Amino acid sequence: MALTQGPRDKDHQVTIVLLGVTGAGKSTFASIASRSPVTIGHGIEPCTQDPLAVRFKLPDSGQSIVLIDTPGFDDSVRTDLEILADIAKWLASQGFxxxxxLDGLILLHPATHAVVRRNETQRTRLLEKLLGDDAYSRVIIATTMWENLSAEEFMASVGGHMGRFGEQGVWANFRKKGATFMRHDNTEESAHKIIQHIVSKSKDLKAKTLLHGGLADNARVGDEVRQQLEEAFDFTHEQLKLHKKERPPKEDRKSKDSEKQRRYMEWEAEKRELEEMLKAQERRLKKLDSMILRMINVFARLFW
Structure with a gap:
């Protein structure tokens, strides 16, 4: 269902969500674009723990912009599913x-991450389920951090990113359905160019409130979430089984040989870590039909 609205002008705020892995440059992008100080992280831990709305106007047109800076994926504490659920909960609580x-989504991707990892494949698959077909014209995948690469790394990364667009590439469906791919060079001009692309698409569309398409689509998102949780559970379960097979002799635990004792203690610590991970994944599966799925369905409504 769509609610028809008139053309948007500069008095209407254009709202854009920034997504990406920890360290992709989301907070830096928001800070550069808005000329405002936004706390920026420089390590592997996410700097933005909760979403943050950054409001400003484009200098040339006066267009009101709201950038939603969000926690990064590949977090050491929360899963990507939990991060999406937390983002959705915040967006709903703020009236978004x-x-x-929302008018658009910018997925920031560091050029240093040319290799496609399992987590990225899974969250890209989920985003494809969440996005309605009309939303892709308002989605931009912006690559960042090219300036951090040497000439040799630059060429290798270009080749790796080209593969992402291929028939079997992780971004193939985004390309086919009309998403835009741009390079962000860490300047204000570059950030504003990316934002302006979404502004122009927003003004082109008359039907702005694209609501979720019903039970069939709910089931599609739910099936994907359940599949990802089950895959994670099965993977950890298998890792635990393999780890148990590698157990050092039990007597090593109290051995007078400090090296044997150390190896046994390390094995035991890793076993406990895997067991805790498995319990946490089991809890997520049990609450799938309540908090996580409800929140992800809220997220889906923003783009249908």
């Missing part, structure tokens, strides 16, 4: 479902 539907 009923009052200020």
């Amino acid at each position: 479902v009923r009052k200020h539907p």
Whole structure:
């Protein structure tokens, strides 16, 4: 279902969500674009723990912009599913479902991450389930951090990123359905160019509030979430089985040989870690139909 609205002008705020892995440059992008100080992280731990709305106007047009800076994926504490659920919960609490539907999404991806990892494949698959077909024209995948690469690394990364667009590439469906791919060079001009692309698409569309398409789509998102949780559970379960097979002799635990004792203690610590991980994944599966799935369905409504 779509609610028809008139053309948007500069008095209407254009709201854009920034997504990406920890360290992709989301907070830096928001800071550069808005000329405002936004706390920026420089390590592997996420700097942004909760979403943050950064408001400003484009200098040339006066267009009001709201950038939603979000926690990064590949977090050491929360899973990507939990991060998406937390983002959705925050968006709903701030009125971005009923009052200020989203105009676009910028997925920031560091050029240093040319290799496609399992987590990225899974969250890209989920995003494809969440996005309605009309949303892709308002999605931009912006590559960042090219300036951090040597000439040799630059060429290798270009080749790796080209593969992402191929028939079997992780971004193939985004390309086919109309998403835009741009390079961000860490300047204000570059950030504003990316934002302006979404502004122009927003003005082109008359039907702005694209609501979720019904039970069939709910089931599609739910099936994907369940599959990812089950895959994670099965993977950890298999890792635990393999780890148990590698157990050092039990007597090593109290051995007078400090090296044997150390190896046994390390094995035991890793076993406990895998067991805790398995319990946490089991809990997520049990609450799938409550908090996580409800929140991800809220997220889906923003883009349908």
